[in-house]
Amino acid sequence: MSSRGAVFRGGLFLFLQQLLSRGLTFAAGQVLLRFLTAQKLGLATQLEVYYLSILFFARESLRVAAQRQPIAPGPSLGSSSGATPEAETRSKDTSQSHSQHISQDPSQGDSKSSKAEQPRSAQEFKMCRSPSQTAINLGYIAVPLGAVVALVFGAMFRRVSTAADFVPLALNIYGIASLIELAAEPFFALLAARQQFGARARAESAAAIARCIGTLGAAYWASRAQIEIGVLPFAAGQLAYGIILWCVYVLHVWPLARDEGFSLLPRGGLQPPLDRGEQEQTYVVAGLFYKPAITLAASLQAQGIVKHFLTQGDTLIVSVLASPVAQGVYALANNYGGLVARLVFQPVEEMSRNYFGRLLAIGSVASVPSKDGGTEKDIARSNIKENDGKAVADRKDTVSKAAHDLAILLKIYLLFSTIVVAIGPVAAPPAIEILAGTRWAADGAGDVLARYCYYIPLLALNGLTEAFVSSVATEKEVHSQSLWMTMFSAVFGAAGYFFLEVADMQASGLVFANIVNMACRIVWSCAFISRYFLKEGVRFDLLALRPGIVASVACVGAPHVIRITAQMLLGNGVTNPLMRLAAMGVAAVPVVLAIGLSELSFLQQLYKSYQR
Incomplete structure (x- = not known):
């Protein structure tokens, strides 16, 4: 199966999973x-921010670093026989003429000589004796990190x-719930490396059903027993x-570990990539992790502090500057408006990060200095330039393909x-x-959601563009992005203060502050x-x-046209929200x-393109 086809199927799996999860x-x-x-x-929204943090x-x-590691794919993207990476490695030991996942000269008979003659870019994809164990080991780093973050943020x-x-x-x-979810991260990393998105979709769908049952069950029990339990139903659901x-992930990966001989717990003894020279002894950290992935993850972690503030900073600012009622109104509008982003955009962003990261894989783990002071990306690109013209042409074709696919995604967005x-601003109030x-409409939730509709496009474009950036950025470029993110966080804070305190716009002001921040990032x-x-x-x-002239005019004039047309269809005095929304739907069809x-x-x- 082609890489693009696998990504499309993966995106479809995750979309269906998000549809079920978010629907429930x-x-x-x-x-x-x-x-x-x-x-x-x-x-409840503040507690969710704690959990998500x-x-x-x-x-x-760690997820971004793992996606940019050249880990061999599993059965879903492997050979036609469906052999696993470990099984194929054993097969190659006994039959050196066996075709490989990575393109290799079939005339080479001796495996050792073929390894020595492979360019570094190909060797990177054959990093270790057990790619599955590599993914498992890397995923376990999340557990102690999560424990530290939970203690620090909990105290704050x-x-x-x-x-x-x-x-x-x-x-x-x-x-506690966050640590349990992080304990499943090694299994997520394994399935993501193999691009087995169906297993992930099943696990997250089952977990979403359990969350709904837990939340509603606790709320229903408290209501029947006439007991006030505050926000505990949300905690029970999480x-x-x-x-x-965790349980569903274990059920999926346990048979794989049993059949292929890797461990579901961290295991040392990983082998460095071939032909590492003087770096061979330092490329593997503690026999468990590859240094490029660890270094890149550390660099991304520094940037993540600023990025997370920009992502969840709206809730932090509103908790300080807005009244409790305004907090609830914004949370409601954010839940409804963000439903589109989580349902449609999030799966596309994850698949884009995975797709572009692997398509443009040369030099993607660019954080380890070489012995002559260059980076891995510098080495990989120099190797390409030293090869014949076909290698240079292949690289340009690959980048052109990435540019074409990114342009299509951006145009769709x-x-x-x-x-x-x-349509959104006029349809939001009813x-x-x-x-x-x-009751919620009287508190102004409809007007806030109407303004949130102008924020959704920026949220979508930012997610896609930043997914591409994280797929190809070098360590130096990540640091540069972190500095700019810091500046944008200051702009966001200033905008939030102006709209919430000076203009006294409450929840609507927070939407406008987010628009300013997101525009800077885009x-x-x-x-x-x-x-x-x-x-x-x-x-x-x-x-x-x-967009063309028609689409541009529609953005400006369509809400007014739809509102006037709906009033003409219904006449004056109709207040039923369902009838108003239906009339607006009819008026929106020509638009x-x-x-x-x-x-x-x-x-x-x-x-x-889809047919091809």
Whole structure:
């Protein structure tokens, strides 16, 4: 199966998993809204930030580093026989004429001589005797990291949180749940390295079901027993999620470990890559980890501190500057508006990071200095230049393919964003009345969600562009990004203060502060992408992706046209939110058709590409 096909299938698996997971979470949230006040929802959101912070600092940099390691794929992307990497290694020992995953001259008869003659880029993909053990070992680093982060963040949260609504107990449960989920990270790393996305989708879907059952079960029991348990239902649901996730992952990887002979616990004795020369003894750290991955993860971790503040800083700022009611209103709008991002964009971003990282794999682990002072990426590129013209042409073809695929993804995102901006702001208020009730609408949640619709396109574009940056950036470029992120965090804080304190816009002001922050990050990422392709000698025109005149006009004028048309269809005095939303849906059909017709040539090209 081609790399692009595997990524498409993986993205489909994750999309379906997200559809089930978020659908269940959405349904559970709709029920819980009947039991919750805005203040409780605000507290639950703060606890979720604590939980997500533990997971982010413990595993995010490790996941990126693991995806950029040249680890041999598993059966899903392996040979037609479906052999595993370890099984193929044993087969090669007995039959040296066996075809390999990595392209190799079939005329070479002696395995030792063939290894010596392989270019370094090919050797990197044959790093170790057990690629599976490499992934397992790397994943276990997340557990002690998570324990430290949980203790530090837990102490900080207790100093500023209230003791009401069982917050201290819920905080402890969230911490335990995060460590259980991190204990499954080695198994996630193994399945991700093999690109076995179906197993991951099944595990996360089962865990999502358990979370819904745990949350609703606790809330229903408390309601029947007439006991006030505050935010404990959310904590119970998260604990159930972690337990089921770990159990399902173990059920998937246990047979693999038994059949292939690797351990589900950390095991030493990893072998360095071939032909490492003087670096051979220092390339492996403690016999467990590869130094490039560890160094890159450490570099990304430093950047992650700033990035996480930018990602979750909205909740931190609103908890300091906004009232409890405003916190709950923003949390509700963020949950509904962010549902689109989590359902559609997150799987695409993860697959893009994996796809581009492996497609442009030469020099991707660029953090280990060579003995002459260069980096791994410098060595890999110099080796390409020293090869014949075909190698240079192949490299350029690969980068051109990446540029083409990235352009298609960005264009799809822009078209989708056009529809969201054209329809979302006018449809948000009646949608909130239907989904959350008139009480939440009276608190201004509909207006906040309407403004959030302008933030969704920026959220999508930033996720995709930063996914590409993380796939190809060198260590030096990651440090540069960290400095810019620090500047953007200051801009975000200043914007938040202005909109929340000076302009007194409460939850809506936080949406505008996020828009300012996200726009800064997108500009930086786009500039990086342009420079990257320019250095590779490939043309990448970002301006060519901009929407046409029809789509641009739709973004500005469509909300007013839809609102006026809906009023004409219903007449004056109709207040039923369902009827208003239905009328807006009818009025939006011509807008969507106009946008589609204006981009018909691109859609036809996309369809032909999909057929191929």
